[in-house]
Amino acid sequence: MAARAATGAALIAGHFGFAALVKAREREAPLWALMLATVWLDVVFVPLFLAHIETIERAPGTHGSYGAAIIHADFTHSLVGAALLSVAFGWALGKRWGRRTGVVLALVAFSHWVLDLIVHRHDMPLLPGGAASQPRFGFALWQWPWAAAALEALMVAAGAWFYWRAAREVSLAAGGTSARAALVAWLILAGGAAVLALDVSGLFG
Amino acid sequence: MQFILGVVFFVCVVGVLDARIPWPREPRRVPR
16 A cells, blocks of 8 residues: 555555566566556555545554554455556556557556455455445455565565566677666665565654 | 655666666557
8 A cells, every 4th residue: 555644554565576577577568667557556546545535544453553554445446446447557558558568567557456455454345435335355464564574575576586587688688788687676676675664664654 | 655755766767777678579550
């Protein structure tokens, strides 16, 4: 989730790591678009959060630290809402980058919901709007925050590693050096680690 | 805050640097 302003709910670095992992396999999709796709639901969440349409509350018995939140993102993080937003994202960028890339970007955008499903505390509804009677999903890995943080760290490391291998391969095949591939891979690793550290420490609230 | 920093860093900085790597491009559709 995007905003930690209320209680500190965030799965951020793991999403970026996943995007780097996808780039290693789907090489025609631009990395910036994959990075944007992977947090697209949270990008839409931000204005809705600021407008108090979607909200965050502290999970009972917690102190507002990493993952200690119930998130009422009933439009952006409902199963149907996430699917619609993902298709819209893939369709919009697919017009520029081609059909296959559009499909990849839509799937990566929807991967956000799947990854959030692992950590969220049973607060992700089926349908947009948040009717009280509908089922809500979430495997609540945030109940064990260090396990969730370890999962995020693993995704960042895997993303940086596989990105580096793929970028190095295409750079050398084109007759260039692998220096830029190494630089970008290190930035993915260092940036992901920094975001995760900020997230876990709650330095920026 | 870290969300905004993360988006700016990964989409703008990492994404722009990655664009200089010679990745294969999807063929553009040519109008008939």
